[in-house]
Amino acid sequence: MKKLLHLKKEQQELMPLFNGAFIENKPIPFPNRNGSSAYSNLFYWAHLEALETSEFPLHPHEGFEIMTFVFKGSIEHYDTATKVWTPLGLGGVQVIQAGSGVQHAEKITKGTQLFQIWFDPDFSKSMIKDACYRDYQVNEFTSEKENAVERLIYLKDRGVISYDTPNISIEKLKFVSGKYQETLEENYTYSYYLLGGEVTVDNELMTKDDFLVLNSSKEVSITAKSTSELFVIKSLTNIEYPRFIDKY
Template sequence: MKIKQVSAVLNPPAPHMVGDGFRVHNFFPNGYKLKMSPFFLLDYNAEIEFSARMKPRGVGVHPHRGFETVTIAYKGAVAHHDSAGNSGVIYPGDVQWMTAARGILHKEYHEEEFSKTGGLFQMVQLWVNLPAKDKMSNPKYQGIKKDEIPKVTLAAGAGEVDIIAGNFDQVKGIVSTFTPIELYNTRLNKGGKAIFNFPSHFNTAFIVIAGEVRLNESSLVKTNQLAHFKNEGEVIEVEALSDSLVLMLSGEPINEPIAQYGPFLMNRPEEIQQAIADYNEGKFGYLEE
């Protein structure tokens, strides 16, 4: 098998606030123009300390249609509610996989107790596009607790892989996806090495959540940096230069046109107009601010 070479190691773009509770670096599509379908957006809330506050910070009621949001918590805690009556809290190590599909109203904010004490906060949110045939399917949630995520212990004490989606070392991830996606949290001990295989045509990127790694014996990637890979070759070797945590995402491209406006991700401009009309007519349901 051929090595999948790194095409770029990217520093986090300048941060911006989403609501008043999320200070994010948008790696794509705005920060960098990366080929990453089916992943449309990657917002990375690098580690930051929020002060204590009685009224939780967050993002008020907003709609989604045509895609999935994936929230991965590393530090801090986020509460959420939606117009279908779902609610919950995402703690460190947990994952929330929300399929907005035909439409949902959503709000998310710092969990009440975390807000009262303040502390370190670190999260990733991905937008995962849906193929045209699934964009108007029913909304659903996959709320996954840390202890439910399948794990593979690497040889020679190198570390551990949490398989959120896809397959690694014949262990299947917990999340069901509409298109082929590999999504792992990989913890490597200093000096640990591991080999990963992704199909050559899959769009692939790694973001270093903590630590420092060397890829394919050449590319150095530090905390908060993102490594983007070429669409050739399959094999990636990872070596940890310190205790490290790496979020790995790889997926089969959805080769369909994209029309995007705010929180709507469709295929054609007229579908965006329909989404706006449906939202204005209350067809996404009701959710109290």
């Protein structure tokens, strides 16, 4: 295993929003004058917890493919493409293909926890497309058991989500207490976020909200010390198209 990054929650960028209504911890924050921690085709990754109900006002996006995963609670979103407020509940996923440009707003209810992850789908292609929204409700996803691991596949060749960013897959793994082996593919980077529980990935101990990035390994050994949920993104290590982040 080649470990690229291991961040505890307190090592991630922590940001309160709207007078503390929301709190975000960001494994991959936005670029700043000190540079960027973006890699592969991942540009931004935030975990948000809503301590109060509040709203992100109307704001623009373009080019990126933005995915929101709701783990607790619910959200509503409005955009200038559909011009309606659309609810998304527990377990749902929203995909924004921002294309040539769109504006949207989000209402997030108290108690909600979610990811928002921005992918770079190749701006030379995405910027000439119209913006597109799609919501996927929890009943559109199914879990399967494989080697005693419960796998919820969000995005893969056989997944239900339609997406533009090439060479990515996204799944949530649920482990009961025990030891497991996971096979990794060469030339791919694996990004792990522990949603709950406690695991070791080879010799790396992960507790809730830890973020681990690794590659250059054919398999990893995972030991779950308790029932644990691990969110995993597999993405190509070397991106052939010019990335937006390379402009910084």
